[in-house]
Amino acid sequence: MADTESVTTQDTETQPDTDPLSELSDERLYQLVEDTLQSNDVLNTETEMFEKFLKRVEPKDGGHSSLGSTSTPVTATPSASMQDLRTVGRRRSKSKSGTIERLLKLSAEQKCDIAQRELEELREDIDKFKEESEKILDNHKAHIEESDTRLSEIRKSSYEFERDILKGGVNPRTGKVVGERATRYFDDRIRAKDTLIEKLRLKNSSLKVQKRKLQLQLKQKEEMGEVLHEVDFQQLKIENAQYLxxxxxxxxxxxxxxxxxxxxxxxxxxxxxxxxxxxxxxxxxxxxxxxxxxxxxxxxxxxxxxxxxxxxxxxxxxxxxxxxxxxxVPDVLDYVQDKADLYELQKTVKSWERKVEIAEMALKTHKKTWYQMQMASQHISPWKQPLEAQYQ
CATH class of the missing domain: 1.20.5 (Single alpha-helices involved in coiled-coils or other helix-helix interfaces)
Structure with a gap:
């Protein structure tokens, strides 16, 4: 919170002829106005919070005991612009006679105490609002579930009524619904409802008995001092926060x-x-x-x-x-002589080969003549005929 400060003047002087604000520029004046509006917003917020605190604390603590016997607080945020504004205010108030009563201001501890209490109250209000909202939400959910259950039951009953009465209970000869069947259907429905009511009544009675037992157990725990108090819940919250x-x-x-x-x-x-x-x-x-x-x-x-x-x-x-x-290397004459001998030998070989051919031809001629002479001198038997082929 901003520190509260009173604008005071202890001596009176004559006001100068010139206005002190005229010495400031337009931008400085605009900045002074903006700072003043901002300070006023802060003051309004603090004043509203102090009023709420006083209204809540006054019937309990009796007056302004929590504030340390202080009057209505006036707070302001110290800044360079506010210093200028106070200087201008002092200059303008020099011509006034008398003194202004110095307003008391809150200490830092008192401000912290007030802020802490307001914060706790705000948290409590938020918790209460959450609890109420959860209760309302649970009620709405219960109503929705009940409505869904009733809607499903109505749909089921409508389907069964249409199946058993409107379609299955029509007389094919007259085309009208048989009254006995409709009466029997409604009697069965009424008996089913009575059975359900009896079951719910028994369940309700058992729940009441269980509730009484739990109340007796709770009362016994309260008497034995085993019930959790607010301090225990706070301790559990702290432990829960630590565990979280x-x-x-x-x-x-x-x-x-x-x-x-x-x-x-x-x-x-x-x-x-x-x-x-x-x-x-x-x-x-x-x-x-x-x-x-x-x-x-x-x-x-x-x-x-x-x-x-x-x-x-x-x-x-x-x-x-x-x-x-x-x-x-041999002599050239030896080589020529050997070459001449080779030619002579080749000629001799060719002549001997020619002579052999002539001798073979003469042999064939003599064999043929010999065969003809044998054929002429003797009768040729059939088994000797292949010999001619041999010579031919």
Whole structure:
């Protein structure tokens, strides 16, 4: 609350000819007016609160005992603009004679006490209003449930009446409702209602008995001093508030741990993905290493075989080199003589081959002549006929 301060003047002086407000600019005057209106709003609010407090406390405490024997409070918010306004007021009041009675102001403790009491009263009013609102809401809910139950029962009764009487109780010959059936239907309904009333009456009586028992137990507890009082309820409220704070702290810790678990799961999933990729890469590298090792084995085998062939080739090359080193080129006349002998030998071979062909031809001629001579000298038997084919 704003501190209360009275505008007082203890000495009287003559008012100057010029108005002090004329010395201020328009903006300063506008600011002074705005600050004054704001201070007046605060004063009106405080005055209303003090009046409510006095009306509520005066019949209980007897007068202004809670205020410490103070008069009607006048509060104001100290600021630079209010200082200017008080200065102007002092200047204008210098010409007035007499002194103004100094108004008493409330102390900070009294203001805090009043504000605390008003706050408690406001909370109590809010709690009462909540309780009344909850009671009204419960009553409305009960009325709505009762209306829904009655509506469902009415609909059910209407459906059954239409099914049993209007449709099922019509005489097919006359086309009218049979009176006996309608009477029997209403009698059954009345008996069902009587049965329901009896059940509800028994239930009501049992509830009354239970209520009496609970009242007796409550009375016994009150006599034994085991009933909870207002202080106990306040203590329970405080403990409940403490437990709620602890629950909020635990919830905050739980949310923090959930966030940490979520972040951990994300990191774990990323590491799992990396592990899968690295595992696949490792498998690929293992297969590649295996293939490279097989290739290296084949290359070693080929290297060994090549080394063996190289050693053999070196041996042959060495032998050929030794032969080449020992080789002596023959004379040209020897080469010409050998070539001439080769030509002579080739001619001799060709002549002998021609002679063999001529001899074979003469042999065939002699065989044919010999066969003809045998045929002429002897009779040819049938089994000797294939011999001609042999010679032919």
């Amino acid at each position: 704070e602890r629950i909020d702290e635990r919830n905050q810790d739980l949310l923090r741990l959930k966030l940490m678990a979520g972040n951990t799961m994300q990191v774990l999933n990323s590491y799992k993905k990396k592990l899968n990729t690295l595992t696949a890469e490792s498998e690929r590298l293992k297969s590649e290493i295996t293939s490279r090792q097989d290739m290296l084995t084949r290359i070693d085998a080929e290297t060994n075989s090549v080394e063996e062939e190289r050693s053999k080739a070196e041996k042959e090359n060495k032998k050929y080199r030794t032969q080449l080193a020992d080789y002596r």
